[in-house]
Amino acid sequence: MTTIYDTKEKKKNLGMNILLVTLAMLFSGFIGHVNEVSGQELEMEYLTSLHTADNLVNIEFRDVPIGEALERLAKEANVGLSYNSDLIPEKSVSMKFEDVFVFHAVNRLLNGTGLEAGIAPNRTALIIKKAAAVEAESAIMQETVEGQVTDASSGQTLPGVNIVVEGTSMGTVTDADGNFSLSVPALNETLVISYIGYQTQELPIGGRTNIDIELESAVVSGEEMVVTAFGLEREQRSLSYSTQGIDTETLTEARELNVISSLQGKVAGLTMNTGASGLGADARVILRGNRSISGDSQPLYVVDGVPIRGNTTNLSSDNIASINVLKGANAAALYGSEAQNGVIIIETQHGQAGVVDVSLNNTFNTLTPVQYMNFQYEYGQGNGGVYTPSAERSWGPRMEGQMVDHWSLDPADADTPQYAFTPQPDNKSDVYQRGYDMSSNLLARIGGERTQTVFSYTYTDAVGTIPENELRRHNVSVRVNSELTDQFRLDAKVDYSNQEIDGQVPEGRSNFNRNRQIYMIPPNIRTEHLSNFEYEDANGLNRQNWYNPGTTTGSNPYWMLYRNIRENTRERVIAMTSLTYDFSESVSFMVRGSYDGENNRGDEKFYHDTFTRADFGRYSVNQGNAQQYNGDFLLSYTRNIAEDWDVNANFGGSLIRHENSSISSNTGDGLLIPNYFALSNTSRVSSSHNPGSRYETQSLYGFGQIGWRDLVYLDITGRNDWSSTLPAASRSYFYPSVGMSVILSDLIPAFPDVFSFASLRTSWARVGSSAPPYMGFRQANFQAGGNNGYMSLSGVLPNENLLPEETESIEVGMDLRMLEGRIGLDISAYKTNTRNQLFTIALPIVSGATSFFTNGGDVENKGLEFVLSTRPVQTRELNVNVDVNFALNRNMVNSISDERPRVAIGGDPYFLDLFVEQGRPFGELYSRGFDRDDQGRVIVSSNGLPRITSSSSVNIGNFNPDWQGGISSTISYRNISASFLIDHRQGGALATMTNAILADFGQLEQTLQGREGGLIFGDNFFEHETAVLEDGSPNNIETNAESFWQTVGGESSPAGEVFTEDATNTRLREVTLGYNLPQSLVGQLGLRNVKVSLVGRNLFFIYKASENMDPDMTVGTGAGSQGFQNFAPPATRTLGANLKIDF
C-alpha cells in the first residue's frame, strides 16, 4: 500500500494535483450490480481499443541524457516523436518503466523540464511542446472522460476506485461495474487513480475521452518504498534487513493519547508495556528483546531524519505521515550509538506540489474504566471477625445490616453515631468515572509549484477515568518544503507542543498512588460517607474526614483526589531546517540543523491535614529542561556506472549535543498560612539545583549500495563516533555493517511461478554505544547542615578505562509473494549479541564506594518473526485483508562479569528483585516463597501455616514472553469498511504486589474461603501443593484465611511466589467501522470526502490466564520495573467516533 512517488516529479506539472490519497479514496464505492463479463473478455476488448500512442513500454534508463531516452522510448513503442531539439535540456535521467504507456513515460521523462507531450491527432505520434499554463480550478468543465478501472492481473473490474484530477478537488469514484465518468477542464489533465490495496497511478488524459485503467496490486511488485536511515526512501526489495511500516490511518482513527501505544500488536517483535500513571502515561517499547544490562533497551525515535530525545509521548498523531520500525541493529547501524536497540522512524506530514487541501479531523472517545480486580463484598472492616471503625483490614464480621459505629469526624455527623453494616459493592467504582478524550485537528496543505507548506493544529482535551486527571494539549506544526532554485531545496519545520496534565497518578507502592487508596476502601464504607472527605474544625480549618485519621499509609481517596493536587506542564519544540543542493543529477549535498528542546514544570499542592506526609500542607515546584542540538550533512552520489550496475554512495557527518538541568524547591515541613500555596509561605524553603549533564557525539559515516540489474543489492555502511563521555583513548570507535538482498524470483528463471515475488536478504552489523557523562571523576556532594555545610563523597568510583559498548547482529530474511500477491510472507531470523556492556557493578558498600562503571557481559537475543499478509477475498464489492504477525525472542545472558555473575536491575525492595543473571534469560524475578524440603514439598509450621523463606531466594519466573503475535483484518464492502486487531502474548511471569497487599487486607474474593477456619494447606487449600509438617508427615493442621493471607501477603515481606501469575492473554485490541458518505451527497455539500468511523480500543480479553490484573500494565516504564505491577489503575476501554472532512 505504501506507494510513494518521487515528489520531485510531481512538483513540475502546473496546477497538478495529487489530492491526498487518504481516507477519501480508501473505502468508497457505489451500489451496483455484478458485472458478468469475464476478465479475459475485458482484456480483449481493452486491447483492441489501443492506439499506438497508448502502447506500453518496458525500458530502463540509467543516467541517460533525456534526448536519447526520448528517442529510445519512441523506438521501443513504435511511435512517432516530434520536437524541437533546442528545447530538450542537457540532463540525464535514471528511470525504469514497466508496462507504462509510452505517453505517460515520455511525460515522466519531461518532468521538471517545463515541457510536456501531447498526442498528435492521428494518435500515432507525440508532440513535445512547452507545458500549458496552470488551469484555474474554476475552469469550465469542457470535457468528459469516461472509462473503466480493472485489476491489471485479473482483469476484474474494480468498484469504488477514486479518480481525481491532479491538483484539483474534482473527482469521482467508479461504480459497481468499475465504470466512471468525470468532467474535466481539459483533456491535457492528469488523473490520479487510487484504490486500497493497489498502487496509486497517475495517468495523463492525453486528449482521450475514454480511458480504461488497469491498477497494479500494491503488494505484488516488491517496489514499495520504505523510509530508511536519514529519511532516504528505498525500495523494500533492496533492503537487507527487516522493517515494518504502520498504517498511519489508524493512528488518527483509533486514537491513543500516546501515539506509540497504537503500535501494540501491529509490529512483529515489538513488546510494549504501559505505565500506570493515567492520562499521558508513557509506554515502554522493546524491539527484539532486552539487551542492555544497565540501559533501558528502548529504541531511538527519529523524526524527519533527526533523532529526538526520548520518545514521542506528546506528538500529535494527525501530523504523522508514516511510521516505520527498523528492528535490528542492522537497520539502525547508521544512527549510531543510540540506535542499537532499533529505531522507530517517523515522518511528519509534508506538502506536495499542486496540492491545496484542508481537512478537519474530529475524534471523540469515551474512556471507560474496566476493573479486572475481584473484590469481596461479604465481610467488612475489622480483625478476627470483630468490627473496628478504624480497622484498615477487612477481616471483620459478615455484613448483614447490623448497626455499627460511624467513623466520621465531621461534627455534622455527630447525630448519626451508627450506620448499617451492608456491602457497598460500588464504593470503589464510584470513585472512578467515565472519561473522554476529544481531539480536533486542522490540516492544511498549500502546495505551490515550488513551495509547499503544511500547517497542522491539534487540540486534545481529555478527562481520565480517575477524577481530576486531565490532559490538555496543543500541537502546532508548520513545515515548508521549497525548491529555491532548480538545484536548491529547503525543508524546514517547527513542531510545538504544549501539554498540561493534572492529577497524574504516582505509580507503584507510593501512598499517593490514588488507585492504592481506592482499592483499599473497605467493603462496608459508603460512598456518601467517604465523599464527604473534609469538614471544618473548631478553628475554622479544613480537615480530612477519614475512618483512620492520621494514618501513615493513606488518606481518604477523595481527599487525595481533590486536596493533593498535581499539575504538570511540558512544552516541547522540535525544529529542523535542511538545505539540499543538487550539484548534478547524480550528486547532491544536504546540510541540516535541528533542535529538540523541552521545558517541564511540576507543581504539587498538598492541603493542610494530608496525614503524615504533609500535616501542615506543602507546596513544591520542580522545573527541568533538556535540549538536544543536532547538525549534520550528507553528500550523496547516485549513478549507474555500467549497463547493469547501480551505485549509490553517501558520506555524512553529524554532531549531537545534549544538555539538561533541573531545579526544585519546596516549602519543607509546612505552610505558615494553611492552604496558601506559595514557596515563600514557610519558615524553611528547601531547594536543590541539579546542573544536569551534557554530552556530545560527533560522527562521520559513509554508506552505499551497489545494485546489479535490480536483482542483487549489496549494502555497506561504516560509521565512526567520537563521544565526549568516554576517555580520550577510547572515545573514537568505528562500526560497520554489510548486507545483501537478492531477488530470487527474477534472478532464477526457473523460479516456481506460484511465487510472484521472492527475495532473500541477509546482513551483519556492529553498533557501538557510549557511556553516561562524568564517569571519569569521583564527585563530591555538598548539602546544607552544621555550621558550614556538609560535604560527602559520591559512591560511584571513577573509571578512566571505559570502552564503548557494542551490539553485533546477524539477520536473514525472506520476502515471498504468492498468488499474484494475494499472499505475502515476510520471515526474519536474527541473532544479536550485546557485548562490552557498560554497566555499574555494585561494590560491597564496605569497600568505601557503592559501584563503579565498567564494561563486560554478553547478552544474546535470537528470534524469529513473520508477517503474513493475505487478501482472501478480493471482489468488486467485498475486499478482505487478513494480516498476521508473530514473533518469538529467546534471550540469554551469556556472561556478565566474573566478579558479578548476577546484577540486580530493579524490582521493589519489599516485594521482588529483578536480576540479570549469567546463564539465565534477562529479567529473572526473585521473591520470597514457600519454604520447601528436598522433595519440593511445602513445609508447614505447627500452626498450620506454610513457612515462608526469609529472603527473596525463590525464583518466581521471568517476565519475557515466549512469543507474541497479532492478527488484524480489514473488510471493506462498498463504502463501508471494518477492521479489527487481536493481539496475543504467550507466557512471561507477572507478579502483583497489589494482590499481595489486598489479600493481606482481606479485600480479594479469594480471601473468602476459610474465613471461619478449616483450611488445610495442601489439602483443601492450595490443592496443587504437597505440604508436610516439619517432621515430614502430611499436613493436617487447620488454619483460617485471615492467618494464611496475613502470612503470605502484606506489604513488608509478602511471598511473591503466591502472587505471581502468567501474563498470557489474548485481547481484542482494536475495532473500527468506517463509512464514507456517498460521493453524490458529499459533492452536493461542496466537500471532497467525508468519512465517519466508529472505533473501539482495548475492548476485552478473549483469554486471560491471570486474575485480578491487566497484564499490560507495569509500575513504570523503566528497565527495572518490568515483570511486576503495584496498584495499577483500572484498564481503560475506549469507544468513540471519528469524523474526517476533506475540503
Next chain:
Amino acid sequence: MITTNKIKNNKVLSIGLLAILTVGLAACTDHYDSLNTPDNSIVADNIDGPQLGQTFAHAQYFGMMAASYFRCQTQISNLWTQYFSQTPGYFESDQLIDPGVWNNDCWNPFYSGPASSLDFVENFTEENSMTLENAVAKVWRVNIYHRFTDYYGPIPYSEYGSGETSVAYDSQEEIYLDFFETLDEAVAVFDQNPGGSAFAADDQIFGGDTDQWRTFANSLRLRLAMRISYVEPDLAEAEAAKALDAGVILDNSENVTMTTSVNNRNWLTIWTYIDEFRMSATSQSIFTGFEDPRLSEYFSEAVDGGGYKGFRNGLPGSAKGNFLNTENSFVDEKWYTLPNGGANPPNRIMDAAEVYFLRAEGALNGWAMGGTPEELYNEGIRMSISDRTDASSAEIEAYIVSTNTPAAVDDDYNTPPVSDIPIQYQAGADFETQQEQIITQKWIALYPDGWEAWSERRRTGYPRGYAVINSLNPDIAEDELIRRRTFTSDERSNNGAAVQAAEALLNGPDEMTTRLWWDAKPLTAYPDLSSTIVD
C-alpha cells in the same frame, strides 16, 4: 517570493555557508575533557583543608544514622529494648522479624555515607600530618563503629575503603581490641596538645576543643570496657581503670551532645512525623511505677486521655492499628516535628549519668571505680534527673530513696509489673538485683538511645521487659531476646565471599539468635520472662 535570479546571485554565498557548516561539524574533540567535567559539582580530588571540616561534619551528623534513624533505631533497637511499641499492623519488627529492606537501609547509609567521609578525613589528615584532626577522627570512628559491631558482630572495619570487590569482615574481638588501641593513639595525641583545637566550628560537638574530645575518648573506653566485661573480664577491668585514670565525664557540663539546627535536626525529631510507634508497656510500668520525674519529659500523655499509657510489644498485626496512636503516649513534645511545636533538642551521644552507672556496675564487679556501687548509682540518678528535668535536689534525693517499684499495666493481658526492683539501691541484695537496678536506671537515663540500651539489655538481660505478645519469627520464642541483626542481603549479593567467611567469625549461624562475642553472660542468669507470655 524569492526569484531564481536572486538565488543565483547568492549561490556562491550559500555554498560558502554550507562549507562553513560542514567545517563546523568536523570540529575537533579538544573540548571533550572540559565538556565531560561537571560544571557545578565538586570533584573529590579537589577537596582540601576548608572542605575537610565539612566532610568531618558530615561524618559526625550522619555517623549516628540521622538519615536512617527510623529504620535503623526507632523501629529496631528502640522496640527491642522496649522503650517503644509499634503501632501499624503491617510492620513486623516488633514481632521479632527484621525486615531485610530495613537492614539494608541501616547498613548501606552508614557505610556509604559517614564511614566514607570519615575514612577520607582520616586518610587525608594522616597524609597531611594533621595529627589533632586525625586523633579526633579516630575517636569518632570508635564511637560510630562500635554501634555497628554491637548490632552485627563481625563487620568490615580494618579493610574498609579498599575499593575492592570483596572486603573482609573483622571479628568483633579484633575490632574491640583495635578500639582500645585507637583510643590510646588518640589520647596520646591529645595529651601532647593540651588546649588544642581541631575542625573548629565544623565540630558540632565540642567546637574543636580537643581537651573535651579527650574526656569523651576516656568515657567511651569505659563504655567499651564494660561491654566486654563478661567475655574478657580482666581486660575490661584494666581498660576501665585506664579510662578512669585518664579522666572521664564527671558532670553534665561535660556531656557529649551534638548541636542541631533547622538543617540538621535532632535525629528523633526528624522522624516523629511518622506515627508508627508509641510508649511501650515496659516504659509505662517502669516510669509510672517509679513515679519518675523524667516521665513527663520523655513522653506526652495519650491524646485520648488516661494520662501516660503504653502497650505491649509485639502485638499481632490484627491487634494493631492507628487507634493505638491516640490511645497511647507519644514521645514528649520537644521531639515533635518543628511545625508541630518541636524544640529540636541537641542530640545526646554520651552523658555523665551513663558514666556513673558504668562506674557503679564496675564497682559492683569489684573494680576500683572511685566509689561504691550505691554512691555511683545515686550519682548517676542525680546527673540524669538534674540534666533532664527541673526537679529540685530535694525531689531528686527523695526519688533516690524511693521504694517505688514498677507498676502493673492495665490492659487486656493483665500485664503484671515488669519487675519488683525499687529505685532505692539494694546494696545488700544479690548481684543480679543490683545489676538490674543499675542497668534499669541507666536505661532510663539513656532514653531515647535504644541503640546503646539494647546492647546493654542483651549483655545483662536488663531491664527485664515483657515477653512479646506474638513472635512471627519461628526461631525466637516470645520470651527470648533477639541477639543480633543478620548480615544484610545486599552484602550477600555484593560481598558474598566475605560474608561467608564472616560467618565463621560468629559463635553460630548468621541468625538473629546467635550471640555476639561480648554477649557472654550465662543464659541461666538472665531473667525469666515466660510468665508474661500471652497465649
